[in-house]
Structure formats: structure tokens, C-alpha cells
Amino acid sequence: MCDYSLMAIPNRLAVCGEELVIHRFESGAVAGLASPCDLRKRQEYRRVPSQGFWQRLKEFFDPPSAPAIPAVCIPPGTRLLVRDIPANLRRECGIQKDIEEAVFTQITAAENTYRDAVRFPNGFEVLLQRFAEGQRLRVLSLSAAEEQGSGRVEQHGVSMRVA
DSSP: OOOGGGTTSOEEEOOTTOEEEEEOOTTOOSOEEEOHHHHHHHHHHHHOOOOSHHHHHHHHHSOOOOOOOOEEEOOTTOEEEEOSOOHHHHHHHTOOSSSEEEEEEESOOOTTSOOEEEEOTTSEEEEGGGSOTTOEEEEEEOOSOOOOOSOEEEETTEEEEOO
8 A cells, every 4th residue: 555665654545536646755765645735734834934033043953843744545456547647758658648547556565665556558567656756646546456467577667567
């Protein structure tokens, strides 16, 4: 549901119809999913100006802790609408449009390995880490059941299902 690199971050389950974005978390996780609402709240929290010299000085040495941005986890088999797919990734995966429906999947069960990916209709699977920060995805439907494939070929973070 959430990549191993996000285990130390508060998380929650996605909601059907929710808009999500690829986000780099403070833990150093290369990419995970976050809610734009949570990201906005964090931005607004940082914009609140401090009143007075002593309050600003105190916050300089002891900054208030901003609310944590939870990672949004989705189960394998979830249908997604991926928006703003970069041209180079479209060419590499053989995708024609910059908006494409995809299925969330996990490429491997191995520990300490990036495994969260999306599978496009043509069978190409792309790790979330390959997408740019800010990439938008919409949850079309949540599903815990995923069809089992016969095999995969992987190269440079992109894998293709082989029948």
C-alpha cells in the first residue's frame, strides 16, 4: 500500500475520487502520494507571520512544528487517472496522450526496494519514483484485488508484463 521508504511517515488510505500528487517527503523518500489539501495546509501554516521581535527570535531558535503531511496509501488494483505525463515518459512507454488511465500495482514484495508503480493499459509499469514531483493522479476506484500476471521484464524502472 505504501512504499517501504514511507514507513516512518504518518499515512492514511486514499478516498475514491480524490486528487493526489507525487510528493517528496521530508524523510528523503524519493516519491510518494500526498493530498494537495494537506500540502496547502502546510504552506498556509508557514505563511502565518510572527508578531513582534521577541516572538520571531524565539521561533528562530525553537521553530514551531508544522503539521505532518501524511502519505496517502492506495491498495494494488486501484484504478487511477494519471495526468500531465511528461513527453519523454510517454515516448518510453508508448503512450500517446498526456492523460491516461492506469492501475496501481506493486512490482515486487522484496523488502527495502521501491515497489509502488502504475501499470498503463499497454502493460508498461512505471515506478512512482520515475514521475516528477507535482505529477497529478485521480483515484477512480479502490480495489484490493489485482490480477496476477505471468511474468515481467524490467529495465530502468519501467517494466512490461510478458504473457
